[in-house]
Amino acid sequence: MATVGAGSNGSFLDETEPTVKILLDERELRQGVERLAGEVNGHYDGESLTIIGVLTGSVVLLADLIRLLEMPLRVGVVQASSYRGGTEAGELSIQADFMPDITSRHVLLVDDIFDTGNTLVEVVKLVKELQPASVATLVLLRKTGRQQVSYEPDFVGFDIPDEFVVGYGLDYADAYRNLNYLAALEPEDLNRTI
Numbered sequence: 001m002a003t004v005g006a007g008s009n010g011s012f013l014d015e016t017e018p019t020v021k022i023l024l025d026e027r028e029l030r031q032g033v034e035r036l037a038g039e040v041n042g043h044y045d046g047e048s049l050t051i052i053g054v055l056t057g058s059v060v061l062l063a064d065l066i067r068l069l070e071m072p073l074r075v076g077v078v079q080a081s082s083y084r085g086g087t088e089a090g091e092l093s094i095q096a097d098f099m100p101d102i103t104s105r106h107v108l109l110v111d112d113i114f115d116t117g118n119t120l121v122e123v124v125k126l127v128k129e130l131q132p133a134s135v136a137t138l139v140l141l142r143k144t145g146r147q148q149v150s151y152e153p154d155f156v157g158f159d160i161p162d163e164f165v166v167g168y169g170l171d172y173a174d175a176y177r178n179l180n181y182l183a184a185l186e187p188e189d190l191n192r193t194i
């Protein structure tokens with residue numbers, strides 16, 4: 001796990017886009033995912049694993065991570081949405097129709113970011129009801145000082161400051177998921193129409 005401080009300033013996507021502060025560039029993200037994959041490979045030590053990505057924010061991480069895993073692997077998804085457009089969390093809804101059968105299987109839940117922690121705790125609760133052999137959790141990012149739950153993820157890529165971040169799967173109003181770096185949006189950009 002690595003801790004991220006204030007990033008460098010001044011990357012412009014183009015002049016119609018907000019100013020973004022890069023917190024983690026492409027190379028740093030790749031190193032973080034490689035580190036996470038090494039930890040997961042070591043932990044499961046060749047045992048079969050079912051990875052379940054929490055949509056939509058985990059898709060980029062999921063694609064990069066699974067290609068570095070060495071055990072027999074199955075992949076599923078579950079959709080959890082709490083954000084209704086901007087940065088405010090709304091009511092959490094979980095859509096689990098596409099989840100594979102996980103009874104008696106080792107499950108690793110993968111999400112983009114651990115913020116309040118409420119989403120992951122709810123998804124863990126749901127998965128446990130399906131009687132897997134074990135449930136562990138992995139997040140790329142953990143926001144400092146925001147958690148409202150006593151639960152902690154088993155694998156954490158980076159601890160980041162309490163800022164609203166986008167890129168590498170994370171969105172603001174469904175935009176910016178495709179950036180290949182992680183950026184903090186400046187507060188004045190959070191009210192913009194995209």
Ligand code: IMP
Nearest residue numbers: 057114115116117118119164165170171
């Ligand atoms: P939690 O339930 O508060 O932990 O929120 C988890 C979900 O909120 C994540 O899976 C993200 O989809 C979203 N989220 C939390 N913080 C951010 C952020 O800084 N940028 C983008 N999405 C975020």
Ligand code: MG
Nearest residue numbers: 055056057112
């Ligand atoms: Mg999410």
